[in-house]
Amino acid sequence: MRKGLHPVTIAMLLFGFAFLYAPIVILIIFSFNEGKLVSVWSGFSPKWYGELLRDPQILSAAWMSLKIAAMNASVATVLGLFGAYALGRFGAFKGRTLFTGMMTAPLVMPDVITGLATLLLFVGLAWQRGMSTITIAHITFSMCFVAVIVRARLSSLDQSLEEAAMDLGARPAKTFLLITIPMLAPALVAAWLLAFTLSLDDLVIASFVAGPGSTTLPMVVFSKVRLGVSPEINALGTLIVLLVTLCIVVAALIFQRQEAQRLADAQMADRAD
Amino acid sequence: MSDTAEKRPGPHKPSGWAVPGGDPYISIQNVTKRFGEFVAVDNVSLDIYRSELFSLLGASGCGKTTLLRMLAGLEEPTEGRILLDGQDMVGVPPYERPVNMMFQSYALFPHMTVAQNVAFGLKQEGMGKGEVEERVEQMLGLVQLGRFARRKPHQLSGGQRQRVALARALAKRPKLLLLDEPLAALDKKLRESTQFELMNIQEELGVTFIVVTHDQEEAMTLSTRIAVMNEGVIQQLGTPSEVYEYPRTRYVADFIGSVNLFEGTVSGTGAEGMRITAPEAGIDIHVDAGQTDARAGQSVAVAIRPEKIAIAKQDDKPSQGENVIQGIVDEIAYQGSLSIYQVRLADGKLVRVTTPNLTRTAERPIDWEEPVWLSWGRHAGVVLTS
Numbered sequence: 001m002r003k004g005l006h007p008v009t010i011a012m013l014l015f016g017f018a019f020l021y022a023p024i025v026i027l028i029i030f031s032f033n034e035g036k037l038v039s040v041w042s043g044f045s046p047k048w049y050g051e052l053l054r055d056p057q058i059l060s061a062a063w064m065s066l067k068i069a070a071m072n073a074s075v076a077t078v079l080g081l082f083g084a085y086a087l088g089r090f091g092a093f094k095g096r097t098l099f100t101g102m103m104t105a106p107l108v109m110p111d112v113i114t115g116l117a118t119l120l121l122f123v124g125l126a127w128q129r130g131m132s133t134i135t136i137a138h139i140t141f142s143m144c145f146v147a148v149i150v151r152a153r154l155s156s157l158d159q160s161l162e163e164a165a166m167d168l169g170a171r172p173a174k175t176f177l178l179i180t181i182p183m184l185a186p187a188l189v190a191a192w193l194l195a196f197t198l199s200l201d202d203l204v205i206a207s208f209v210a211g212p213g214s215t216t217l218p219m220v221v222f223s224k225v226r227l228g229v230s231p232e233i234n235a236l237g238t239l240i241v242l243l244v245t246l247c248i249v250v251a252a253l254i255f256q257r258q259e260a261q262r263l264a265d266a267q268m269a270d271r272a273d
Numbered sequence: 274m275s276d277t278a279e280k281r282p283g284p285h286k287p288s289g290w291a292v293p294g295g296d297p298y299i300s301i302q303n304v305t306k307r308f309g310e311f312v313a314v315d316n317v318s319l320d321i322y323r324s325e326l327f328s329l330l331g332a333s334g335c336g337k338t339t340l341l342r343m344l345a346g347l348e349e350p351t352e353g354r355i356l357l358d359g360q361d362m363v364g365v366p367p368y369e370r371p372v373n374m375m376f377q378s379y380a381l382f383p384h385m386t387v388a389q390n391v392a393f394g395l396k397q398e399g400m401g402k403g404e405v406e407e408r409v410e411q412m413l414g415l416v417q418l419g420r421f422a423r424r425k426p427h428q429l430s431g432g433q434r435q436r437v438a439l440a441r442a443l444a445k446r447p448k449l450l451l452l453d454e455p456l457a458a459l460d461k462k463l464r465e466s467t468q469f470e471l472m473n474i475q476e477e478l479g480v481t482f483i484v485v486t487h488d489q490e491e492a493m494t495l496s497t498r499i500a501v502m503n504e505g506v507i508q509q510l511g512t513p514s515e516v517y518e519y520p521r522t523r524y525v526a527d528f529i530g531s532v533n534l535f536e537g538t539v540s541g542t543g544a545e546g547m548r549i550t551a552p553e554a555g556i557d558i559h560v561d562a563g564q565t566d567a568r569a570g571q572s573v574a575v576a577i578r579p580e581k582i583a584i585a586k587q588d589d590k591p592s593q594g595e596n597v598i599q600g601i602v603d604e605i606a607y608q609g610s611l612s613i614y615q616v617r618l619a620d621g622k623l624v625r626v627t628t629p630n631l632t633r634t635a636e637r638p639i640d641w642e643e644p645v646w647l648s649w650g651r652h653a654g655v656v657l658t659s
Binding site: 269 | 380
């Protein structure tokens, strides 16, 4: 019997890939379109990339988005870590189940509700809306994602490592710093990146709590598209896809090399007995 | 409980507990630990003396690890007191106790090198850099891992990791070292050599060791004394030979080594010995006097170790008048240094007999389904009342 893929399997595979990637491929192709119309091909040109880099509105919005995303990711990682640690290591304290539920509720809360609720809060506090309000709103929902990721890692961590550190004379705070945090590092990095992406991605919540002079990149893109899709936006999309792909490939390569090294080490070590 | 242990003859190692009136180093007093409804440790009292290598032996879930963790300060007793060198330890956090523990998983810090692992506890003490380096070198020398100082734990074999864990636990020169299943993760060959290494190190440093293990052979080899635990209670406390030769309960007899148990009733007591009618054996079993205070009519069990029973061919009937029964060989297991016979008695009870293979080929080997005589002396049986 011939080994290989059945035609039906191939068809399904192609359909799946087309479903996932056709829109992105079209976006990339049309970012190199000469003409202003998005849906009609009129020759190859990279000119829209040049346009993009000269557009002060997009550039400032991108910078704003990056600042918010970085700040959000950093604060959310710290807060999420504390939440996860409390849930994972403080034993069965009173109200833990409630806390666990409340910690994960924002994950399934519609963005519109989160946006509205935070907006009402800021209005109630008479807080000047702007970059700070967007950041705070983002932190409230992304720290839950952080907590979920960190807690998963924490529960798979051998608790005797922390016990051993205390047994050797390290006080709880020192144990946390010297043992728990380094052990959680991969999860913390992953959580930071996720929080960063979530913030960069968010349109709904930001639209609710934004003020004058605090327009994020998704908001600019959305408002521009409402006036008609321009190839400039395609160019922007292409750059973002490129950036994301690059990050994923680099991360995968690093991980693969580490894993191979670890396996080789372990094999070497076992031969020593 | 311990009064019988002191009366009994047996090979004693000269140490604190043999000296009457010696002060216990660790004193566990009426300690109970409950997790919700579950009683992990049930009113345990125990004295351990300086420089002992003491084993807590029991099946998993018997409470031995919980007891160890209470000594380390990782759990607090629900009731009772733990004294270390006369000082009450209850409420003292683990990082303030002069006690170190070697974890079953070894719990080596994966992001630190071997040397950093060993140095961890010393740095917490605030010891100077030079002194730390010197001590680390000394400890790694002790476990023969000097040249692995810069490796990470995942670059070591199981046996090497075990030794790093030991070096790390000993680095602070604790008064008391707790070892949770120290050899469980090693394969059999390595376990045997490591056992002796552990004993040498203990003797060299004079540290008091408390070892938790489920492996009775390990406990017998290592320990000065053993506490056999079951369901949160200490069943018996004694030297390895006491626990083996004079088990006090059916559980201990069965748990330590293998044993033949004959249920029966005491049918006669006297100065020359005790007679137990054992329907399972089909005869009256005679044992030495002075073992127990069991009265006539009381139902008891007689425990006889397989190596204390002699096996003989049909035409070679033992000359003694008592403790002789007939059976048929059901199963033979040849193990090189010794052979194990499983002999079926008249009413179907199986008796285990082990004999050393003294000559290379037995001239007249005992065969399957062959009728044989089993016999033992009065000293062989142990009467168990509980």
